[in-house]
Amino acid sequence: MKILVVGSGGREHALCWSIAASPLCDKLYCAPGNAGIAEEAECVPIPADDIRGLVAFAVGNAIDFVVVGPEAPLVAGLADRLEAEGIRTFGPSADAAILEGSKAFMKDLCFRYGIPTAAYGRFTNVGAAKEFVRQRGAPIVIKADGLAAGKGVVIARTVEEADAAIDAMLAEHRFGAASDEIVVEEFLAGEEASFFALVDGETALPLASAQDHKAVGDGDTGPNTGGMGAYSPAPVMTDEMTERVMREIVEPTVRAMKEEGRPFRGVLFAGLMITAEGPRLLEFNVRFGDPECQVLCLRLMSDLLPALVAARDGELAHFQLRWRPEAAVTVVLASKGYPGDYVKGTEIRGLDQARALDGVTIFHAGTARAEDGRLLATGGRVLNVCATGATIAEARQRAYEAVDRIDWPEGFCRRDIAWRAVKSGR
């Protein structure tokens, strides 16, 4: 098969790494890719949001199968456009990607089909939203309806903070059209987990669980980022909890989407809060998590590519995947200043020494090669230093040993990835 992966982050590097290892893959392209991905795939300089460019490339190069990494092109209809050209695509149609594209849609679907999630209201009017906040009290959560690159959620500890967030989103249009409507929802206390399932329109095949660290600073402090590290499995996702999440959240959603005439195909990523009363859905994403995908790929023993094809083809019912018993941890190296402003183009050294360590794999998230071959940082999140180990503690120790061999003065990382699991003795 000739395969095209769309995207340029650590998630797409992990996907390319897995797909390149498949005996089914004859030729692998990635658009636009990065310096690490270039070791696995031929990178083509088409941005992930250039729908016309991607479709033209896929048609012109007789691509057999496309794997879409990020959500924005899915919400914009990339899978529909490729399928219309007869190109099989892993990733939902725009009609189904609305599960991530509109939080209001997702909440209403949960309400109609009895899927457990936080109590909520939908608002386009500032006064009505503030009135709802007064009825419910703080803490309370304010969310932009549409895609806001992970920044559209405010956890308000006081009514004043909630009011400010409502003003910023509805009145000041902080996120443009994405915050023309907002969801105001109940604050849920508990432990978070990311849970993934492949879905073929009817059948859901559970993948593995993971936990990521969204806050930029140690101890989960500071502003939210795309994710500063992750580990898998998530100890809070016991077999029993996994079964509940499948039965109470994932399977009812798959049935609901089919009933709504929006069959979901692709990977369904449930952001969960495990509360004292059981699992509650925080959000759905319609793509793999980044950096969760990196640790899932490291733990997957089976060939990923046929599983992605089966999800596209509606053939997951009899599909099985095997997982390594080992744990995996990834530590994100980011440019100093991220998630605010940072300097681009600084040089990274020492990757070969780092990846020579036992069990260590490095995925690139934001890198490019200079003409003279030097490796340069080009993004906020730059490298994913990953390791496997018998326990989460061992995997984490290996990952940090590798981090310490990397020579990049302009970068930083959190030093406490997986602290919760390690504290609980995993």
Ligand code: AMP
């Ligand atoms: P989301 O983009 O919806 O996943 O929200 C980003 C982060 O905000 C989540 O990972 C949670 O840490 C937090 N969050 C979202 N919704 C809630 C909620 N209802 N209660 C508590 N925390 C929440």
Ligand code: GLY
């Ligand atoms: N790591 C969270 C996300 O990909 O949305």
